[in-house]
Amino acid sequence: MTDRVEAVVIGGGFGGLLTGARLREAGVQQIRMIDEGGDFGGTWYWNRYPGIHCDIESTVYLPLLEEVGYVPQWRYAPGEEIRQHAIAIARKFDLYSDTMFHTRVTGLTWDEENAEWRVTTDRGDHFRSRYVVISSGTLTQPKLPGIPGIEDYRGHTFHTSRWDYGYTGGDQTGGLEKLAGRKVAVVGTGATGVQVIPHLARDAEHLYVFQRTPSSVDVRDNRPIDPRWAASLQPGWQRERMENFLTIVTGGHADVDMIDDRWTSTAKLQRQMLTGSVDTNICAEDLDEMADFRKMDEIRERIDAVVQDRAVAEILKPWYRYMCKRPTFSDFYLETFNRPAVTLVDTADHGGITRMTASSVVVGEQEYEVDCVIFATGFEVGISGVLSGTLPVAGRGGMPLLGHWRNGPRTLHGFYSHGFPNLFHLGSLQNAAAVNFVHVLQEQATHIGALVGEAENRGARWIEPTAEAEEDWAATIFRTAPKNFAFQSECTPGYYNGEGNPRPVNFMYGPGPVAFHELLRTWRADGHMDEVLR
Ligand code: NAP
Numbered sequence: 001m002t003d004r005v006e007a008v009v010i011g012g013g014f015g016g017l018l019t020g021a022r023l024r025e026a027g028v029q030q031i032r033m034i035d036e037g038g039d040f041g042g043t044w045y046w047n048r049y050p051g052i053h054c055d056i057e058s059t060v061y062l063p064l065l066e067e068v069g070y071v072p073q074w075r076y077a078p079g080e081e082i083r084q085h086a087i088a089i090a091r092k093f094d095l096y097s098d099t100m101f102h103t104r105v106t107g108l109t110w111d112e113e114n115a116e117w118r119v120t121t122d123r124g125d126h127f128r129s130r131y132v133v134i135s136s137g138t139l140t141q142p143k144l145p146g147i148p149g150i151e152d153y154r155g156h157t158f159h160t161s162r163w164d165y166g167y168t169g170g171d172q173t174g175g176l177e178k179l180a181g182r183k184v185a186v187v188g189t190g191a192t193g194v195q196v197i198p199h200l201a202r203d204a205e206h207l208y209v210f211q212r213t214p215s216s217v218d219v220r221d222n223r224p225i226d227p228r229w230a231a232s233l234q235p236g237w238q239r240e241r242m243e244n245f246l247t248i249v250t251g252g253h254a255d256v257d258m259i260d261d262r263w264t265s266t267a268k269l270q271r272q273m274l275t276g277s278v279d280t281n282i283c284a285e286d287l288d289e290m291a292d293f294r295k296m297d298e299i300r301e302r303i304d305a306v307v308q309d310r311a312v313a314e315i316l317k318p319w320y321r322y323m324c325k326r327p328t329f330s331d332f333y334l335e336t337f338n339r340p341a342v343t344l345v346d347t348a349d350h351g352g353i354t355r356m357t358a359s360s361v362v363v364g365e366q367e368y369e370v371d372c373v374i375f376a377t378g379f380e381v382g383i384s385g386v387l388s389g390t391l392p393v394a395g396r397g398g399m400p401l402l403g404h405w406r407n408g409p410r411t412l413h414g415f416y417s418h419g420f421p422n423l424f425h426l427g428s429l430q431n432a433a434a435v436n437f438v439h440v441l442q443e444q445a446t447h448i449g450a451l452v453g454e455a456e457n458r459g460a461r462w463i464e465p466t467a468e469a470e471e472d473w474a475a476t477i478f479r480t481a482p483k484n485f486a487f488q489s490e491c492t493p494g495y496y497n498g499e500g501n502p503r504p505v506n507f508m509y510g511p512g513p514v515a516f517h518e519l520l521r522t523w524r525a526d527g528h529m530d531e532v533l534r
Helices: 014-025 079-092 191-203 227-231 237-249 264-275 282-306 310-316 437-458 467-480 513-525
Strands: 004-010 031-034 105-111 116-121 126-134 156-159 183-187 206-211 342-346 360-363 366-369 372-375 423-425
Touching: 004 014, 004 116, 014 031, 014 079, 014 126, 014 437, 183 191, 191 206, 206 360, 237 264, 237 437, 237 513, 264 282, 282 310, 310 342, 342 366, 437 513
Parallel strands: 004 031, 004 126, 126 423, 156 372, 183 206, 183 372, 206 342
Antiparallel strands: 105 116, 116 126, 360 366
């Protein structure tokens, strides 16, 4: 393509879709959505493993339900329902017309004279756009473990985010009939492993589960959404539920807990992860430790109640504090270990799998011959393609964005930087994060849509914060970002605590997402757009 569009949105996950929708509402005509996948959905495009579900309640996780006119069928939606909803949003807001799928943006260069971005891709495109929005995701790059000998293994392998149904048979609901007669290894017992393992156990001749750190596995209690309840919903219902959920899980007060699940009931314990400790008051800390201990004991007791083999039950018990690792939920996972054809292999004493040979996985001196190894080993945690260096951006005067950010990101509200007009970032960068990240993305998309809409109304040439505004926001982030890492540093390694090296979260607005969203609304209402529109 060598044409010119009004807006480019990089990333077709919910962040990109929400921005596309808001830009469409703001009157932008030519919106070019670009994604490396072959369709919309982002993480739900790539992750299609058997058992995939979202463990945030679907009524608050799936965005724009009222706009699209849909009420989810399940309290915790299966992946395919979520992916179809992403497609429905794209259709509703006519976001397919200019798409570029299977395409990676390789460079963005600001053209001062024409006040537009020059965009290049890995397929030789070279086109222009007035606005660019980057929403390239945070957990996108599949991570394989550095097990010695992993390259010598001659059996079949794949990562859960690239499921090989040609090898296993079946689909996302299970029925992996081609695994009959095959010995299968699965590495990893995080949120993905917990969902996939019951299906593998049902269909493989034998399943070896290689565990390094046990997950905390709480009750799931999934159920269909009552159509009578769905029919009773009044306009505005989704916003109300989303706000209610966000308020409660970030430690705020709400008179009613509308979602009332395992996320909302453990809100206080989640707060300690974000802030390091809830309070400097010793008594309050003690109370939190007791609540934490009780919660984790409840999770350990459930294992004793379900798993018949005492030794296996002990291996499955998480010993660390709640939220040290991402909590998981399942009503099938623990039962799996009562099956005779399932072996739980504890690798903790060896720091993980020792090595792999041409035909086996080895832990200590014990070899396990398997036909297939499935890696449920998670993702590299990045902020966006920009910070990882894979998407070079040159702003005014050819200034590289990473050069401008050499001492850390510099933005106003996490969205845009001085010297990089009409370029916006979505994600957790100098703003706020939450367990329901789609809610955060929705507020971000709304803000960008409002800025672009106003710029178009006024005929502004560009949207760009001043250097002073950027400095002020950096100072606000520095002042308010959580600085107490007592909680995280005691945690077992994982991506929540930088694999055991908790770093200052200088990307986070300390007061949290509810306050951040209010700050954005007030900023817009108080006429501050004047300061960024030229
Ligand atoms: P993950 O949470 O990073 O878990 C990776 C697993 O692989 C861990 O059990 C880890 O063990 C294990 N592992 C890594 N290297 C290993 C090695 N060398 N030897 C043995 N074990 C090894 O990845 P994930 O389960 O794919 O989940 C990633 C994130 O995706 C989640 O936290 C969540 O944010 C999201 N997710 C969400 C849902 C949902 O329902 N909303 C579902 C799935 C995933 P250690 O713990 O010992 O490191």
